[in-house]
Amino acid sequence: MTYVLFTLSVLLVMGFVGFSSKPSPIYGGLALIVSGVVGCMIILNYGGAYLGLVMFLIYLGGMMVVFGYTAAMAIEEYPETWGSGFEVFGCFLVGLMMEVGLVLWVLEFDEVVVVVSLNDMGNWVVFEGEGLELVRGDSIGAGALYDYGRWLVVVAGWTLFVGVYIVIEITRGN
Amino acid sequence: MLAFTISLLGVLTYRSHLISSLLCLEGIILSLFIISTLTTLNIHFSLANIIPIALLVFAAREAAVGLALLISLSNTYGLDHIHNLNLLQC
Numbered sequence: 001m002t003y004v005l006f007t008l009s010v011l012l013v014m015g016f017v018g019f020s021s022k023p024s025p026i027y028g029g030l031a032l033i034v035s036g037v038v039g040c041m042i043i044l045n046y047g048g049a050y051l052g053l054v055m056f057l058i059y060l061g062g063m064m065v066v067f068g069y070t071a072a073m074a075i076e077e078y079p080e081t082w083g084s085g086f087e088v089f090g091c092f093l094v095g096l097m098m099e100v101g102l103v104l105w106v107l108e109f110d111e112v113v114v115v116v117s118l119n120d121m122g123n124w125v126v127f128e129g130e131g132l133e134l135v136r137g138d139s140i141g142a143g144a145l146y147d148y149g150r151w152l153v154v155v156a157g158w159t160l161f162v163g164v165y166i167v168i169e170i171t172r173g174n
Numbered sequence: 175m176l177a178f179t180i181s182l183l184g185v186l187t188y189r190s191h192l193i194s195s196l197l198c199l200e201g202i203i204l205s206l207f208i209i210s211t212l213t214t215l216n217i218h219f220s221l222a223n224i225i226p227i228a229l230l231v232f233a234a235r236e237a238a239v240g241l242a243l244l245i246s247l248s249n250t251y252g253l254d255h256i257h258n259l260n261l262l263q264c
Contacts (some may be wrong), residue, residue, distance in 0.1 A: 016205070019197055028197045035201065039208045046215045051226055055207065058230055063200070063237055070241050071193055149224050156231045163235040170243060 005045055010099065012038045017095030029067050036060045196240045203233040 015035030019028040036059055043052040207226050214222040 012208075016201055019194075019201060023194075028194050032197060032200060032204070036204060039204060042208065043211050043215070046212055048211055048215045051211050051215075051223065054227060054230070058234070059204070059207075063234055066238070066241065067193075067197070067200070070244065148221065149228075152224070152228060156228060159232065160235055163239060167238055170239070 005042065008038055008042050008045070012042065013099050014096060017092060017099065021091035021095060026068075026071055029064060029071060032067075033060060033064055036064070192244055196237070196244065199240065200233075200237060203229070203237075207233075 012035060015031055015038055018031035019035070023031075036055065040052045040055050040060075043055065207229055210222075210229065211226045214225065
């Protein structure tokens with residue numbers, strides 16, 4: 001069961017390589033959605049149900065829809081995918097090969113120390129609390145945003161308002 | 175972690191579209207969200223759950239500003255290719 005998290009983390013890196021190799025924006029958005037889904041499953045495996053739901057709703061549902069519509073407005077007629085052309089496929093393949101090499105290296109020896117040390121399975125085991133909890137930890141912590149973080153809520157709300165005004169001024173042009 | 179570095183490389187290298195760099199910026203924010211969420215959940219520090227949510231708020235706002243700039247670029251030039259940004263040519 002511990003290997004589920006390891007596999008999901010490998011899939012996450014592969015999804016990130018998929019849109020960093022820069023195909024046309026529509027396919028990049030597709031790879032970002034896949035990476036978002038895999039990341040959400042990683043968060044769920046750690047026991048963070050509320051934060052995974054937040055990510056699904058706000059990130060994938062909100063921002064990716066906005067990105068999709070904007071990409072549909074601003075692209076050309078023949079989008080290039082991972083199979084067409086040499087550059088995109090080459091970048092994707094190089095990234096995948098490096099990831100596969102890293103995975104094999106971690107599975108051989110139990111530790112990889114390059115800049116950040118990647119242990120074999122020790123990083124992915126959750127430190128569990130004892131017993132059952134009546135109150136879910138992460139949703140209560142996020143609810144503290146409105147209690148201890150009152151000033152943060154005010155600043156974030158004002159930032160969003162100013163951001164909307166900035167966007168309107170930019171798209172007005174002239 | 176590794177995904178953050180890959181997305182960072184994706185932002186720094188240009189291809190013909192500006193929106194693909196914005197997509198890699200979204201990837202950076204996604205990787206930061208995952209890192210902060212996993213750290214907070216692993217050490218059971220409940221109060222730090224605010225950090226990923228606040229990060230999402232500001233990330234959504236800067237993504238919208240980036241897209242607005244892209245739309246203004248697309249309105250003046252028809253497409254959002256990088257070589258359209260050549261007003262300051264020497």
